[in-house]
Structures are given as structure tokens and as C-alpha cells.
Amino acid sequence: MRRGISVAATVGALALAATACGGGSGSDGGDGSRAAKDPGSVTGTVTWWDTSNEAEGPAYKKLIQDFQAQYPKIKVEHVPVSFDAAEQKFKTAAQSGKGAPDVLRTDVGWTAGFANLHYLQPLDGTVALDNAGDFLDGPMATAKYKGQTVGVPQVTDTLxxxxxxxxxxxxxxxxxxxxxxxxxxxxxxxxxxxxxxxxxxxxxxxxxxxxxxxxxxxxxxxxxxxxxxxxxxxxxxxxxxxxxxxxxxxxxxxxxxxxxxxxxxxxxxxxxxxxxxxxxxxxxxxxxxxxxxxxxxxxxxxxxxxxxxxxPIGGHNYTVYRGSKNKDAAYLFVKFMTSAKSQEYTATELGTLPTRKSAYTEKVLADPVKKAFQEALNSSRARPMIPGxxxxxxxxxxxxxxxxxxxxxxxxxxxxxxxxxxxxxxxxxxxxxx
Incomplete structure (x- = not known):
């Protein structure tokens, strides 16, 4: 994307967000213990709204195939969603309690707003946030709101x-x-x-x-x-x-x-x-x-x-819908998609910048662009984490x-x-x- 902000947001939404409340909380789903203790037993369907562009689709489909091979009892429903429409579409679905995905690829500028509306599941202590210390500080800051981690950094960028x-x-x-x-x-x-x-x-x-x-x-x-x-x-x-x-x-x-x-x-x-x-x-x-x-x-x-x-830092986080009925499966999916191995793959296939330190492998850094932007990321900072x-x-x-x-x-x-x-x-x- 061209900038690390969403231009689809409506002026005035920030003021409303402070008083709005999330609707359709749905089932609490798993508490994460099953995904942590016995991941092979987790079943269910994870619906993932993917806001990347059409050209990136094949690489993510390959990762989904690999995930399902590792977790054959979990099915992933991959739903491409227009980036420009995704923010409002998710709000509408979450508010009504009907049709929201289990996992959303969330622009970093949307994360605080969704969390403020109580649409996002806190991820601290779950396997979704595997090896949290491996994430770069800047991208990790975009995934936090009021002391809770409500997303897992997927890709990042800066100027x-x-x-x-x-x-x-x-x-x-x-x-x-x-x-x-x-x-x-x-x-x-x-x-x-x-x-x-x-x-x-x-x-x-x-x-x-x-x-x-x-x-x-x-x-x-x-x-x-x-x-x-x-x-x-x-x-x-x-x-x-x-x-x-x-x-x-x-x-x-x-x-x-x-x-x-x-x-x-x-x-x-x-x-x-x-x-x-x-x-x-x-x-x-x-x-x-x-x-x-x-x-x-x-x-x-x-x-x-x-x-x-x-x-400033841009990029996207994986977030889990608070009303998901497949939380354990969603946590495992997010863990897999944000692993160092998966990030290395998308970096080499799509040219994206990883959010994990360990994903900047020799293979990734062989590209002079990624190597230079890795250095630039060292002096990047998150924009204010406020709704809207x-x-x-x-x-x-x-x-x-x-x-x-x-x-x-x-x-x-x-x-x-x-x-x-x-x-x-x-x-x-x-x-x-x-």
C-alpha cells in the first residue's frame, strides 16, 4: 500500500469510538489452553479476511496449504477483501454479530479503533503471540492498546x-x-x-x-x-x-x-x-x-x-475477532502465519518486510532493498495508538x-x-x- 494509514475512515469516527460498544460478542470459543497443550486436537474452520492485493494471493494460499497439512483438522476459508472496504465491512459485521471473520489482516491504523470497540480478542498468553520477544519493537507497538496485545505484526514498512x-x-x-x-x-x-x-x-x-x-x-x-x-x-x-x-x-x-x-x-x-x-x-x-x-x-x-x-511505521497485524467461535484454531493460524519461516517466505516471494528479527535471514538480506529498510526500521516509531x-x-x-x-x-x-x-x-x- 502507498501509505501506512487508512484513508477510508470517516471524519468524526474517532469521537464516536470513545462511546461505542461492541455488539455480537458471540461465543468465547477456546481459552487458548487447548491450542497450547494439544494443538493437534484442535478442530474448526478459520475464516480469514485477507486485505492484501491479488498479486500476493498465491503466496498466501501456499502458506494456507502448508498450515492445513500441519493441522489437518483445521480448515481455512481464505476470503480476499478489498483493502479500501475492509475497515467498515469488519465494523458492520462485528457490530451485528453476523459474518465477521475469525482472523482479519488489519491495517495498523485500524487496530486501536477496533480494540476500543471491543471487537478484538486480547492475545497475551496465547500461542498466537509465540516468541513475542522476537518481534521488532516498532511493529509490536502497533499491536498494543491500553496495555493489551490485540494483534500480531504480520508485515511492516517505514519511510x-x-x-x-x-x-x-x-x-x-x-x-x-x-x-x-x-x-x-x-x-x-x-x-x-x-x-x-x-x-x-x-x-x-x-x-x-x-x-x-x-x-x-x-x-x-x-x-x-x-x-x-x-x-x-x-x-x-x-x-x-x-x-x-x-x-x-x-x-x-x-x-x-x-x-x-x-x-x-x-x-x-x-x-x-x-x-x-x-x-x-x-x-x-x-x-x-x-x-x-x-x-x-x-x-x-x-x-x-x-x-x-x-x-512512521506502517504495515498490518493479524487480529482475532473477539466473537470468534474458533479461537484456538485462529490462534494456531496466526502463530503459523507470523512465524519466522512464513515471514521469510513472504519476504522473498512478495518483497514484504518481516516483523520478526529472526526472519531477516541471509536469504532475505541478500536483497539490498530489504537490507536498507531493515536499517531504516531501527529508527522508526509507531504513530499514536488511538482509535481513528x-x-x-x-x-x-x-x-x-x-x-x-x-x-x-x-x-x-x-x-x-x-x-x-x-x-x-x-x-x-x-x-x-x-
Whole structure:
């Protein structure tokens, strides 16, 4: 997927989620003891809603076959579900108590919302969460809500600095920048020496987060119920992004579909650097600039100082429906699908990034893209784990593009964004400094 957030969420859902309650709890199913003590005796049918794309289907079908060979008394009903429709479809089924799957491939941005509505089964102490210490910290943080583990990380992603090595060489630049000041200077040097734009920014709020994080800022302080997107640190990060545009080293952000515009310019060699995720690299390699795949450089995002950069985490978790009547079978299925062996298989077959440390095997790391993004994951962080976090980005996108196009100053834009969140979505939060 293009971003680690769901854009299908409806504005206002966050405020409703706090008071909504889950319907149709159904049978409690197994308590997990049978799956732990005598997994071979577990029977039942696991209905799995798979929100991956059609091209990934065959690899998951192969894993299902392997699972059923290991557990012949368990049948898996594999149901492909459109990613764009899955969030609301699951809510509708869970609320009515009819038709919800036993297991759902859940975007990390949905997990807290589903848990808040009491639709997800806590997984601590079950075999679904096998060898929990093997999971990377960032992806594991996306699977927790209010002290409980309500998902098991399936795949992950983050943002990194992608750059054109040939343009760097032509400009006499030996290595990628590690700070935003270096990034700006690198972009200027490339523009001056090659005539090619140093960068182009995607004017979506999600892609602004490395600028916020790099200055020590964030969207929210969840523990203290405070909106911090307009803090001095966050504003400084947005000022850095705006300076890239105002200085002329970045192409002007597009007013519509900024992602595609940025991506096309990069793969065609019209810009030297972009901030993007691992999902974009297959498209990069289809462009004129990266016919030689070795020309694509990947490095962690810069920060205010070297080693201080950070980027948001995306990806998906496996979650178990609280009303499932096949919990023991569901736990075993999730355990199998998130094992290091299964993650190594999907990483090599589909190009996904594993969530387990032990899945980064020699075979997986033979791919330079995965090796580079593994390093980038070391400085990634989970977005605020609150219900409806995707709703925040609707307004974020609107205000960030106004800043980049000079319609609002960074402080004006972030102050207006904070007020918008407070009035519509986060009524029980206070604004930083208030």
C-alpha cells in the first residue's frame, strides 16, 4: 500500500469510538489452553479476511496449504477483501454479530479503533503471540492498546531516503545526507551542478512526519491527552520542509495526487531524492532512472542531528475477532502465519518486510532493498495508538499542502490543524501550550 494509514475512515469516527460498544460478542470459543497443550486436537474452520492485493494471493494460499497439512483438522476459508472496504465491512459485521471473520489482516491504523470497540480478542498468553520477544519493537507497538496485545505484526514498512546514485556522483556527492541541513545543501548542490531538482515533497501529512520527528516533535502526546502538532519542534520541522520548496531545490508540490507526481518525477530521473517506502521500489525500477537497480540508493531519513532521524511505521497485524467461535484454531493460524519461516517466505516471494528479527535471514538480506529498510526500521516509531488515527490525516493533508504552497505559514498551518483536531476529533485533548 502507498501509505501506512487508512484513508477510508470517516471524519468524526474517532469521537464516536470513545462511546461505542461492541455488539455480537458471540461465543468465547477456546481459552487458548487447548491450542497450547494439544494443538493437534484442535478442530474448526478459520475464516480469514485477507486485505492484501491479488498479486500476493498465491503466496498466501501456499502458506494456507502448508498450515492445513500441519493441522489437518483445521480448515481455512481464505476470503480476499478489498483493502479500501475492509475497515467498515469488519465494523458492520462485528457490530451485528453476523459474518465477521475469525482472523482479519488489519491495517495498523485500524487496530486501536477496533480494540476500543471491543471487537478484538486480547492475545497475551496465547500461542498466537509465540516468541513475542522476537518481534521488532516498532511493529509490536502497533499491536498494543491500553496495555493489551490485540494483534500480531504480520508485515511492516517505514519511510526512508531514496536517492539517485548517478546524480549524486555527477554532483560530486559521496554519501547521502544524515541531517536536514545536509539534505538541503545536497539538494542545492545537485540543482546547481546537474540542473536536476534536488527533491520533491509529497504534500500529504503522513510524509511530513519525518520532518516533525527529526526535530523531536510529534502529532500527539497521548499519555497527557495533548495535541502537539503545533509545538515549536513540530513547527520547526514543517519550516524545514517549506524551506526546501521556497529555495527552489524542490519542485513545487502538486495540488492533486502529490504522491504520483513525486514518484513519477523520481523514477524518471527528474529529481534526485524523495522520502518514500519499500512499496515504491518496484515502481522505481520500472522507470528510466533505475533500469540499473544498483542506481537506487536507500538510507534512513535525516534528522536535526545525525542519528536523530525517525519515520512512521506502517504495515498490518493479524487480529482475532473477539466473537470468534474458533479461537484456538485462529490462534494456531496466526502463530503459523507470523512465524519466522512464513515471514521469510513472504519476504522473498512478495518483497514484504518481516516483523520478526529472526526472519531477516541471509536469504532475505541478500536483497539490498530489504537490507536498507531493515536499517531504516531501527529508527522508526509507531504513530499514536488511538482509535481513528487515520481521520487525523484528512485535515493534516489539507493544512500541510497549504503551508507548502505558501497559503499559510508553518505556525499558522499547524495552529489551525491543532484547532481543527480539537474541535472535531479530539475534544478531550488540550492543545500544546494552552
Amino acid at each position: 526512508a531516503l531514496l536517492y539517485n546514485k548517478e546524480l549524486f556522483e555527477r554532483a560530486g556527492i559521496a554519501k547521502p545526507p544524515t541531517t536536514w541541513a545536509e539534505f538541503t545543501e545536497t539538494a542545492k548542490t545537485i540543482k546547481e551542478r546537474t540542473g536536476v531538482a534536488g527533491t520533491q515533497l509529497n504534500p500529504e501529512g503522513y510524509f511530513s512526519l519525518p520532518f516533525l520527528y527529526g526535530e523531536g516533535g510529534d502529532m500527539l502526546d497521548v499519555d497527557n491527552k495533548k495535541i502537539t502538532v503545533n509545538s515549536p519542534q513540530a513547527v520547526k520541522g514543517i519550516e524545514t520542509a517549506l524551506e526546501l520548496v521556497n529555495s527552489g531545490v524542490s519542485l513545487k508540490p502538486a495540488t492533486t495526487d502529490g504522491y504520483t507526481t513525486m514518484q513519477t518525477a523520481f523514477k524518471d530521473g527528474k529529481v534526485a531524492m524523495v522520502i518514500n517506502g519499500p512499496w515504491s521500489t518496484a515502481d522505481d525500477f520500472s522507470g528510466a532512472a533505475f533500469k540499473d537497480k544498483a542506481n537506487l540508493g536507500i538510507a534512513p531519513v535525516p534528522g536535526a542531528a545525525a542519528g536523530k532521524g525517525a519515520a 488515527v487515520g481521520d487525523l490525516f484528512v485535515s493534516f493533508d489539507q493544512h500541510y499542502v497549504k503551508v507548502l504552497r505558501g497559503q499559510l505559514s508553518p505556525k499558522e498551518g499547524m495552529d489551525a490543524l491543532a484547532q481543527d483536531w480539537r474541535s472535531k476529533l479530539l475534544k478531550d485533548y488540550r492543545i500544546d501550550g494552552s
